[in-house]
Amino acid sequence: MSNAQTFPTILVTGGGGYVGSALVPALLKQGHKVRVVDTFWYGENVFADCNSHPALTRIAKDIRDTAAMKEAMRGVDAVIHLACISNDPSFELDPKLGKGINLDAFPGLVEAAKAGGVKRFIYASSSSVYGVKEQPDVREDDPPAPLTDYSRFKLECEKLLMKLGGGMTRVIVRPATVCGYAPRLRLDLTVNILTIHALVNRKIRIFGGRQMRPNLHVLDMVRAYEMFLAAPAEKIDGVPFNVGFRNETVENIAGIVKRTIGDEGIALEYVPTDDNRSYHVNSDRVRRVLGFEPKYNIEDAVRSIVEAYRAGKIPDPMTNPMYHNIKRMHQLSLG
Ligand SMILES: NC(=O)c1ccc[n+]([C@@H]2O[C@H](COP(=O)([O-])OP(=O)(O)OC[C@H]3O[C@@H](n4cnc5c(N)ncnc54)[C@H](O)[C@@H]3O)[C@@H](O)[C@H]2O)c1
Structure with a gap:
């Protein structure tokens, strides 16, 4: 059924x-x-x-x-x-x-x-x-x-x-x-942020870099x-x-973004941070119990954002509050 x-x-x-x-x-x-x-x-x-x-x-x-x-x-x-x-x-x-x-x-x-x-x-x-x-x-x-x-x-x-x-x-x-493109896009999540910065500014600022992020x-x-x-x-x-799919360091995610966009001119800039919180998640249970296997990877997520951006589907990504929850909540005076 x-x-x-x-x-x-x-x-x-x-x-x-x-x-x-x-x-x-x-x-x-x-x-x-x-x-x-x-x-x-x-x-x-x-x-x-x-x-x-x-x-x-x-x-x-x-x-x-x-x-x-x-x-x-x-x-x-x-x-x-x-x-x-x-x-x-x-x-x-x-x-x-x-x-x-x-x-x-x-x-x-x-x-x-x-x-x-x-x-x-x-x-x-x-x-x-x-x-x-x-x-x-x-x-x-x-x-x-x-x-x-x-x-x-x-x-x-x-x-x-x-x-x-x-x-x-x-x-x-x-x-x-x-991560990845959806019609109501969030650009305040790691892979999506790094991708849009690489596209718009041709520069990715990496805060720390060694912290793990599950994606x-x-x-x-x-x-x-x-x-x-x-x-x-x-x-x-x-x-x-x-x-989850893949646990990656923020530094590796930045590398994936740069390689997937294929622009050697994208600069990686390291910024020291106090926030070294690292998250690792194991998703064996959902695989074992339900047979769930992710079909898409971080590269697919980056590509989906690149394609949407180039097709004009993400206008004003850096300034439009619709993509950034906190900015939108400020705009609506919800806080
Ligand atoms: N996106 C992620 O990376 C992620 C990761 C882990 C868990 N989650 C959880 O998944 C869920 C969906 O995440 P998302 O990224 O789509 O979030 P989102 O912020 O894009 O969507 C939340 C939606 O809830 C609506 N909403 C908020 N308060 C409401 C209210 N009081 N009444 C009715 N609607 C209200 C908002 O208008 C918005 O459309 C959330 O519960 C989030 O905590 C998301």
């Missing part, structure tokens, strides 16, 4: 964001009816050629609006919960707002899902819940040690889902840092969510899954 038969109607919170703008068209293509609940801080028309798809319903609401969420969840089969203040700096811009969205709204959302008849609740947590670990391979059974409120609340929501989400299949996904192509992120919809409940319920 296809995913669309098992879960005909899917609600994606935060579906108008970076990951959602790639995920929603893919779900529509698979035959799902998709409801997107989003404040649409990054624009309304982010689904490329699917903006007026008949199976797409946009609900321009805030997930903190309990009544709206109850209404939106009615008749939904599966939820993919992405809505979030989605990095440390934008969270810290207004910690009260961040907590309201990233933590306080969560129990109401889970209750609304249960009341609406949702069978599977997929939660986008983060591999940042582990904090900084010395060992080269951080696995799901290693004790989380989140370092910031953004990461602490991700972990709290995992626990709340376990506690309150009984009766639904509870799926906890801890993605690595996502995941946005199209593999989409494939992973599709796989979590397809997986039998007993294999995934309540088990956290890291989803």
Whole structure:
């Protein structure tokens, strides 16, 4: 049976964001009816050629609006919960707002899902819940040690889902840092930042360089969510899954960017930094349990941004706040 038969109607919170703008068209293509609940801080028309798809319903609401969420969840089969203040700096811009969205709204959302008849609740947590670990391979059974409120609340929501989400299949996904082109592009993530700097300034500033970063192509992120919809409940319920592709040093990522663009003139400039936080994530569990193999690599992510940039799809990359969460939140006075 296809995913669309098992879960005909899917609600994606935060579906108008970076990951959602790639995920929603893919779900529509698979035959799902998709409801997107989003404040649409990054624009309304982010689904490329699917903006007026008949199976797409946009609900321009805030997930903190309990009544709206109850209404939106009615008749939904599966939820993919992405809505979030989605990095440390934008969270810290207004910690009260961040907590309201990233933590306080969560129990109401889970209750609304249960009341609406949702069978599977997929939660986008983060591999940042582990904090900084010395060992080269951080696995799901290693004790989380989140370092910031953004990461602490991700972990709290995992626990709340376990506690309150009984009766639904509870799926906890801890993605690595996502990269590559999507219609609502984020240029505040490592691979994407380095690529756009190389293209626009022909210079990549490397802060430190030896820190490890786990990466995941946005199209593999989409494939992973599709796989979590397809997986039998007993294999995934309540088990956290890291989803990453390649751990690379920032210095190596810069080298990959330069080689992939193929411009010898791109300068690499090293800048000392105090921030030597290093993250290594092991994703064997998702491979072993679900057979998930990433299909795209960092080079593909770089190429996708280069192609989009050259095709004029990323206008004003350095100044347009739409690509930088913190700048956009400032612009909207959300902090
Ligand atoms: N992008 C990554 O590298 C990455 C890595 C690990 C985990 N994640 C998680 O995956 C999810 C998606 O990430 P993303 O990069 O697409 O983020 P994003 O910031 O691009 O998208 C978040 C979306 O949520 C919406 N939103 C925010 N607050 C809302 C509210 N109160 N009500 C309704 N909508 C609201 C925003 O308008 C935006 O469209 C997030 O939960 C993030 O923490 C992302």
